[in-house]
Amino acid sequence: MPLRFRPATADPADLERAVAYPADGPTDPVPALDADRVRDELAAQQFRPEWTWFAEDEEGRILARALWWGRADSEHPLALDCLQVRPEVSDPAELAVRLLAAGHEAFGARPLYNLSLPHDWRATPALARAVAWREEAAHRAGLTGTVERLRYEWTPEAGTAEPTGRLVFREGTDEEFLDFFARLSRGSLDLHTQAELRAMDAEALARDDLAYYLDCPGERSWWRLAHLPDGTPAGMAIPSRTPYHRNVGYLGVVPELRGKGLIDEVLGEITRFHAAEGADRITATTDTVNRPMAAAFDRAGYRVTEIRLVLEEPSGP
Template identity: 75%
Template sequence: MHFRAASADPAGPADPAGPAGPSGPDRAAAYPADGPVAALGADRVREEFAAHRLRPEWTWFAEDEDGEPLARALWWGRADSERPVALDCLQVRAGVADPAALAAGLLEAGHAAFGTVPGYHLSLPRDWRADPALAAAVAWRREAARTAGLTRETERLRYEWTPAAGTAAPTGRLVFREGTDEEFLEVFARLSRGSLDLNTRSELATMTEEEFARADFAFYLDCPGERAWWRLAHLPDGTLAGMAIPSATPYHRNVGYLGVVPEQRGRGLIDEVLAEITRFHAAAGAERITATTDTVNLPMAAAFDRAGYEVTEIRLVLEAPPVA
C-alpha cells in the first residue's frame, strides 16, 4: 500500500484507471464521486483546482501495489492559504475490507506532510441517521478521523437565507456603530463568557478570554469579508449590547459572528443583531447568506428560524482537540 500526494505522482500517461498522469487535477477529477456521502464531482474538482482552493500537494491517494487508487482525500484551503484548512472529501472504494484503517493511514500521511492536522467537515442531510447505508459510511469515516487524531466532534446546523425570506425592519431597540480593534477585542472576550458554542467552551479550557478573543479576531479578520463591515451594538442609551460581524466565504455572503453580552441576554436582542447582518448583506445584493450554529445551541438556532433562515444540511465537524 502506498500513500501519495498528487504532486508526487510519477509522470506517465493520463490514464485515470492506472497511475496518475502528469496532471494531479486530472487524476483527482477522474476518481468516481460515488457512495452515500456526498463527494466532489469532476467539474467541481476542476473548478476548485482552478481557483487554487484544491492543490496537488493537498490531494492524496492510497494506491495498491499496481498503482490503482483505492482511496482519495481532498484537503481544501482558501486561495491564499499556506496550509490546508479542512479535509473536504474522503472516499474509499467499495470492496476495501477495512475502509476505516485505509482512510486513517491516508489521513495520517497527509497530516505528516502538512505539519498540521486540519479538521474534517462532512456535509450530511438532516436525517442522515435514518439511512443505514449513509450511517455506515459516516461511521467508518468517524473511526478513521479519530484514529488520525480528530477526536473532537461537533454537529452543526447549516442555515441559508434567500431574498424570498425577506428582511426585518429596524426596531430602534439597538443602535449599530463602527468600533476600534481594541473595542472589538473586548467584546469578543465578553461574548465568550457563558457561550453555548462548543468550540468556544473547548478553547477556553486551554486559553484565557483575552487569548481566545485575539484568536477569534484574527480569524474573522482573515475571512473574505471586510473589516469595515463590523459593527458594535448598543442600547439607545449607549450601553453595550453586543456585536455584529457580517462576513463571507469564497462562495457567498455569510453571517460570520454575532452575539449579545451576558448581562443583556434573554431579552430577544439576538434577533436585532441577526437582522442587522441580514439587512447589510441583502442591501449589497446577496442572493444567499449562509450561517452555522451547533445543534445544542438552541437559542441561536431559534433566532435563525425566526429570521427566515432554513436548515440545508448538518455539518459534522471532526477536529483535533486544542493543545494545552
C-alpha cells in the first residue's frame, strides 16, 4: 500500500487533524497527549507544523502521528514527545521507523525520544508490548542509547529541611561554575555524563553544561556554589525551571567529599530556594542506576511520579 510521510504544513486543516488524532485507547496504553495539551503546545510554539508529522495512506487517512517538541526559541526540535500508530496497522514498528526516518532526514538530526511511563510499566503486559514496538522503531531509526530515569516531584506538604550549617552557599562567576561542572563530572553516576565523557574531556563537557543551563528558563542569579565553613570547595546548586514549572536543575558534591551526606545539604538549598519563591511543585529526574541521588530525593520528601524512558543517539565511540 503506497504511503506518504509528511509534516503538517500543506494545509491549515493539518493541525486540526493532528489535534483530533485519538490520544489513547485500550489497544495503546502508552500515555499520549490529549487535544487540549496539543493545542497549548502549538500556541506556545513548542509544537510546530513542521515538527508535526503524519504517515498517510493513499486516501489521506492518518495511520501514524509523531509530535516533536522544542522550546519557543528553538531552531530545531529537541525531543520526540508523542509517537502513535493506528491499532489496525499490523506492524507498528515498521511504520513508525519509516515515519521517524522521514522526520530525522528533514531535521538533519535525530532528537531524543522521551517516553513517560508509570513506575510499574513492565508489570502490565499490554503496556510493555506497546513500549516494545516504540523501542524497536527508535533503535532502528538510530536512537540506540537507552536511559531509564526516575521523575520526582516535591510539593509543599513535604516541607523543607532547615540548614545545618555544614555548607555555606554563595554566588559565583561563570568561570567558577565552569570549574565546578568539570570537577563534578568526574566519577559521576549519571549515565549521560558518563557517555559524554567518552566523547570529550571534562572541560569541554563543562562548557556544554554551562551553556545548557544558561539557556534554560531559570535565572542565572539563582545559582549557588557550596563550600565547607573553612572555605573548602564542596559542590554547587543550580535551581532552574522548565517551560512548565520549577525544577532541580543541577547539583553535586566534589568527588573527595562524596559519601558524607553533603548532597542532602545541596538538595535542601535548592528546595528551600524554590519553596521560598512560592513554588507549588518542584520536579527532578535521576537515572534509576544512580541510587545515591535517588535516596537523597527520597529523604528530602520528593516522590516518584513516573519513569522516563529516554531513547537517544549514543555519545562517543
